[in-house]
Amino acid sequence: MRQFIFSSCVLFTFLLQGCQKDDEVTPPIQPEDDFSEMTDPRDGQTYKTCKIGDQVWMAENLNYYTPAGSWYYDNDSAKYSTPYGRLYLWNIAMANHPSSNLSPSGVQGICPPGWHIPSYDEWKELQMYLANNGLTTHDLMESGTSHWPTGGTNKTQFNAVAAGTVYNDGKSYAHINIRTTYLTSTIDSNTGGAWGFGLDQNGPMTVNPLGLQNGWSVRCVKDE
Secondary structure, three states: OHHHHHHHHHHHHHHHHHHHHHHOOOOOOOOHHHOEEEEOOOOOOEEEEEEEOOEEEEOOOOOOOOOOOEEOHHHOHHHHOOOOOOEEOHHHHOOOOOOOOOOOOOOOOOOOOOEEOOOHHHHHHHHHHHHHOOOOHHHOEOOOOOOOOOOOOOOOOOOEOOEEEEEOOOOEEEEEOOEEEEEEEEEOOOOOOEEEEEEEOOOOOEEEEEOOOOEEEOOOEEOO
């Protein structure tokens, strides 16, 4: 009887430890082969990609040339082309497509074939994935201090850099290496601005309507 009781206790302890380990599982990090590259067939530029949850994102800012409505920060291509990419007016990024809040948005815009401008809801999906897995905006940010005041962890391999903003149709620039904001395909019906998702070192991701005369960064999402 004593041997049976002892064996039962050992089994119970083993099962209890197994349950505790399940509760302590760390947030899922995507396998190495989920981080790859794609080439834009229009100009031959290559972009890193990453899978976050069920979405595959460009892991670099779009750098596709348009004859109007997009700029390099401070109009300095030599200094800011890499890794910041271009800053786009909303209607240019959308290629004059109307607002969409579908998921996926269905708006290729100026993204490469097979990719699209993410909607407000698609960005919210990314935001929810972070929250559900104990991750923060710092886990989207490139590590090191080259493009952020103090850097992030980049656990997601999203490689966000603080690309700044261009204002008033290219007349002024601000927030390089301090803040970045990404365009969505969705217009805010109350203000008429385009919804944008912003990152900086000082807090959680911000969500605000953006002025249509200003230029912002673009990250494309792979079509499903």
